[in-house]
Amino acid sequence: MSEATEQNGKHFPEKQLWGREGFRDDPYIEAESLEVAGDAPAVILPLAAWLGLDDDVRRTSNRRIGVFVAPGESIDPLLDKLDTVPLIALQFPAFNDGRSYSKAEILKGRHGFKGELRAVGDVLVDQVVFMLRAGFDTLEVTNPVALKRLSASDLRDTPGYYQPGRGSAKTAGGFSWRRTPAA
Amino acid sequence: MYRYDEFDHAFVAARVEQFKDQVERRLSGELTEDQFKPLRLMNGVYLQLHAYMLRVAVPYGTLSGRQMRKLGHIARTYDRGYGHFTTRQNIQYNWPALADIPKILDELAEVEMHAMQTSGNCIRNVTADHFSGVAADEVADPRPFAEILRQWSSLHPEFSYLPRKFKIAVTGAEHDRAAIQTHDIGLHLKKNEAGELGFAVYVGGGQGRTPMVAKKIRDFLPAEDLLSYTTAIVRVYNLHGRRDNKYKARIKILVHETGVEELTRQIEAEWQALKESDLKLPQGDIDAIMTYFRPPVLPERPEGWGALAAAKKADAGFAAWVDQNVTPHKNPDYGVVTISLKPIGGIPGDASAEQMELVADIAEKYSQDEIRVSHEQNLVLPHVALADLHAVYELLLADGLATANAGLITDIIACPGLDYCALANARSIPVAQRISERFGAAERQAEIGELKIKISGCINACGHHHVGHIGILGVEKKGEELYQITLGGSADEITTVGEITGRGFSSEEVVDAIEKIVDTYLGLRTSKEENFLAAYRRVGAAPFKEALYGPVSRAA
Amino acid sequence: MTIKVLTANRLTDGEVVWYGADGQWRETIEGVSIARDQEAAAELEAAGKAAMGANLVVDANLIDVEDRGGELYPLRLRERIRISGPTIDFEPRRKPAASAA
Ligand code: HEM
Ligand code: SF4
Numbered sequence: 001m002s003e004a005t006e007q008n009g010k011h012f013p014e015k016q017l018w019g020r021e022g023f024r025d026d027p028y029i030e031a032e033s034l035e036v037a038g039d040a041p042a043v044i045l046p047l048a049a050w051l052g053l054d055d056d057v058r059r060t061s062n063r064r065i066g067v068f069v070a071p072g073e074s075i076d077p078l079l080d081k082l083d084t085v086p087l088i089a090l091q092f093p094a095f096n097d098g099r100s101y102s103k104a105e106i107l108k109g110r111h112g113f114k115g116e117l118r119a120v121g122d123v124l125v126d127q128v129v130f131m132l133r134a135g136f137d138t139l140e141v142t143n144p145v146a147l148k149r150l151s152a153s154d155l156r157d158t159p160g161y162y163q164p165g166r167g168s169a170k171t172a173g174g175f176s177w178r179r180t181p182a183a
Numbered sequence: 184m185y186r187y188d189e190f191d192h193a194f195v196a197a198r199v200e201q202f203k204d205q206v207e208r209r210l211s212g213e214l215t216e217d218q219f220k221p222l223r224l225m226n227g228v229y230l231q232l233h234a235y236m237l238r239v240a241v242p243y244g245t246l247s248g249r250q251m252r253k254l255g256h257i258a259r260t261y262d263r264g265y266g267h268f269t270t271r272q273n274i275q276y277n278w279p280a281l282a283d284i285p286k287i288l289d290e291l292a293e294v295e296m297h298a299m300q301t302s303g304n305c306i307r308n309v310t311a312d313h314f315s316g317v318a319a320d321e322v323a324d325p326r327p328f329a330e331i332l333r334q335w336s337s338l339h340p341e342f343s344y345l346p347r348k349f350k351i352a353v354t355g356a357e358h359d360r361a362a363i364q365t366h367d368i369g370l371h372l373k374k375n376e377a378g379e380l381g382f383a384v385y386v387g388g389g390q391g392r393t394p395m396v397a398k399k400i401r402d403f404l405p406a407e408d409l410l411s412y413t414t415a416i417v418r419v420y421n422l423h424g425r426r427d428n429k430y431k432a433r434i435k436i437l438v439h440e441t442g443v444e445e446l447t448r449q450i451e452a453e454w455q456a457l458k459e460s461d462l463k464l465p466q467g468d469i470d471a472i473m474t475y476f477r478p479p480v481l482p483e484r485p486e487g488w489g490a491l492a493a494a495k496k497a498d499a500g501f502a503a504w505v506d507q508n509v510t511p512h513k514n515p516d517y518g519v520v521t522i523s524l525k526p527i528g529g530i531p532g533d534a535s536a537e538q539m540e541l542v543a544d545i546a547e548k549y550s551q552d553e554i555r556v557s558h559e560q561n562l563v564l565p566h567v568a569l570a571d572l573h574a575v576y577e578l579l580l581a582d583g584l585a586t587a588n589a590g591l592i593t594d595i596i597a598c599p600g601l602d603y604c605a606l607a608n609a610r611s612i613p614v615a616q617r618i619s620e621r622f623g624a625a626e627r628q629a630e631i632g633e634l635k636i637k638i639s640g641c642i643n644a645c646g647h648h649h650v651g652h653i654g655i656l657g658v659e660k661k662g663e664e665l666y667q668i669t670l671g672g673s674a675d676e677i678t679t680v681g682e683i684t685g686r687g688f689s690s691e692e693v694v695d696a697i698e699k700i701v702d703t704y705l706g707l708r709t710s711k712e713e714n715f716l717a718a719y720r721r722v723g724a725a726p727f728k729e730a731l732y733g734p735v736s737r738a739a
Numbered sequence: 740m741t742i743k744v745l746t747a748n749r750l751t752d753g754e755v756v757w758y759g760a761d762g763q764w765r766e767t768i769e770g771v772s773i774a775r776d777q778e779a780a781a782e783l784e785a786a787g788k789a790a791m792g793a794n795l796v797v798d799a800n801l802i803d804v805e806d807r808g809g810e811l812y813p814l815r816l817r818e819r820i821r822i823s824g825p826t827i828d829f830e831p832r833r834k835p836a837a838s839a840a
Pocket of ligand 2 (some may be wrong): 598599600601604605606607608639640641642643644645646
């Protein structure tokens with residue numbers, strides 16, 4: 001956990017990685033290709049570059065190679081390679097572009113993606129709960145209000161949900177579509 | 184009626200807190216207008232010309248007396264003493280202060296109401312036939328399914344930021360009173376040969392600047408698959424609907440550009456993967472929701488038959504009202520009363536706080552505590568004993584609520600138009616008022632028969648002009664209001680989009696033009712039984728155009 | 740050129756306001772700050788942006804008006820209706836106060 005989380009008044013670094021347990025260090029760097037990534041231990045490549053890698057390189061590399069997917073890009077080519085992806089970063093170019101929510105559902109819900117699913121881009125506090133429930137594990141946050149709220153664990157969640165989703169549990173006797181946040 | 188359980192209460196309370204927090208952050212400047220706008224819209228808060236507007240959801244148009252009384256109380260306390268019932272079975276308040284809206288939401292929550300998803304690019308309030316549960320021609324009450332959809336779509340994590348708004352309507356009868364084919368998804372509840380409930384599914388209807396009639400993509404979807412199939416449709420739309428141009432962002436455009444076969448294929452493929460998921464509805468849950476909508480146990484009131492006949496004989500005004508505004512109930516001792524919110528020369532859909540309270544009282548005493556809002560901007564008392572009709576009529580009459588014009592030419596749908604709306608090009612309400620006055624005489628309306636006039640103040644088509652038998656669209660030309668007329672639209676089981684007659688008419692001319700159209704119809708109908716729409720479908724536009732513009736010049 | 744004035748809706752209650760010659764937002768068009776040339780119009784526009792940035796108002800816009808014998812007459816009907824309010828008799832007649840619930 002970085003110190004920034006504890007100190008409300010403190011100046012936040014401009015980009016922070018957050019997950020359900022709080023802020024955490026980010027081992028990844030973004031790069032256009034493996035070549036320009038230097039010897040960084042963990043790299044996120046654009047989808048085309050990632051797909052361009054040899055399967056063997058992906059499997060045997062001693063570094064983690066994640067993939068960045070823009071909302072207009074299809075995740076279909078990734079689906080049969082999910083066991084070789086440590087991280088998928090789905091982009092929100094604007095918070096109201098909701099395509100990445102559906103992809104998150106498909107990746108986590110349907111295909112059981114085990115790696116880290118990360119939301120990047122315009123991540124604001126009012127959408128954090130949606131992102132977690134759609135299946136995101138981590139959020140890359142720059143918005144100051146979001147940083148402040150997240151560090152105070154102030155998410156304004158509802159006490160129940162009307163849809164199945166990540167991080168929630170079925171209650172005994174309730175309607176089948178209802179859930180409560182998992183403890 | 185559906186009643187909130189603890190889960191619902193806690194959810195709505197938390198949602199009000201969320202919004203309260205968002206309003207506070209906006210007022211303190213922590214949120215910019217650009218950031219706040221989508222958040223306020225998701226809670227039904229618009230900015231109009233003169234003030235904010237709050238749209239409160241009336242799920243599938245069903246209200247109790249207590250809820251209606253609360254709506255009246257809110258109108259009096261936080262607004263200017265009235266509200267406007269809309270074509271989506273909701274109510275809008277035109278003057279609330281932003282700072283008061285959290286308080287209004289608290290008050291609504293007390294009576295199990297909210298303003299969630301009455302706007303914004305999410306799944307909107309689900310609408311249903313306003314005669315659900317009482318109509319004699321119904322296979323089953325569609326409201327339990329509307330309620331399941333309401334719950335499932337509330338703060339949906341995947342579907343809160345769709346390309347554009349998304350509207351679902353459900354009907355349970357062959358005769359479609361819910362205009363399902365003008366919706367993003369239209370559901371027609373029916374039974375298969377084995378007697379099981381399911382839906383015919385229509386996709387891609389919509390109005391606005393590119394009106395389209397929905398396409399049927401499935402003839403029978405078992406009821407248990409409602410949520411999985413809807414999820415499949417909305418997911419395909421969320422992923423592939425256009426986001427580059429908001430005028431092309433509705434699912435109707437996706438259907439049009441992708442082609443209905445290909446889109447159906449994608450939806451079905453998505454559904455195959457979802458079908459056996461947690462979204463499958465257990466019969467026990469369907470039954471439990473249906474229990475809430477069980478028809479009330481209506482005492483036998485056979486004395487009404489004689490009493491009604493005698494009262495009609497004694498009171499001609501009452502007789503006219505019964506003939507026009509009361510429709511048959513499943514139970515022959517009862518009737519379904521339409522309370523017209525279209526007094527002659529009045530503002531379509533507006534009701535004062537006092538009127539709302541009166542309707543609440545009447546519903547509690549005479550209609551099993553139930554009220555409906557119709558998409559025609561009227562109110563409905565679904566269960567009135569024939570024996571009580573006269574008493575109900577007298578009460579309504581005293582407060583200007585007994586206009587006998589349901590379905591007639593003065594029962595006009597009109598959007599707020601330029602009197603309120605920031606997007607408008609022209610006024611709608613004053614045009615509706617003048618038409619209503621012109622045709623207001625009871626004999627004249629009766630002579631004309633069923634005729635639906637629908638007016639919008641701009642191409643967004645909130646007033647449904649595309650599907651009016653006569654549609655009127657306000658446009659702005661050189662700073663003046665101008666009105667285009669369309670003919671032959673219809674929003675029932677044979678949905679059609681009206682055809683534009685030709686050049687528009689000025690505000691002064693438009694009522695005369697409507698009169699010419701009506702007179703032309705009266706002159707050419709085969710009999711009184713052939714209503715305007717039927718006559719139009721038989722003869723086409725030509726005689727009407729000729730009446731409006733003179734003999735057709737070949738050059739045109 | 741036509742003259743321009745600056746109008747908006749107040750953030751807290753949505754009330755229609757005009758930007759006064761004194762730099763305050765006011766509820767009537769009288770006493771409004773008038774731009775008669777490009778430069779003044781640009782200044783007004785900047786004042787509108789600043790007021791939106793300061794979260795005093797929303798939807799600030801310059802509108803075209805004509806000076807008709809000392810009275811400001813907006814060219815668009817929309818803006819005239821923003822001054823007059825709805826052109827219909829919208830407020831319900833009040834009956835003797837029903838018991839306030
Ligand atoms: C006064 C504030 C209002 C605003 C700003 C507004 C805005 C809009 C817009 C932008 C559209 C076009 C959407 C599209 O084509 O994608 C639309 C459509 C519509 N609105 Fe409104 N509206 C308002 C009031 C109303 C009212 C009062 C009603 C009900 C009487 C209503 C019912 C509808 C309906 C039924 C549609 C057509 C839906 C469709 O395209 O399928 N709106 N509105
Ligand atoms: S049709 Fe146009 S003018 Fe009428 S309410 Fe809708 S957006 Fe406003």
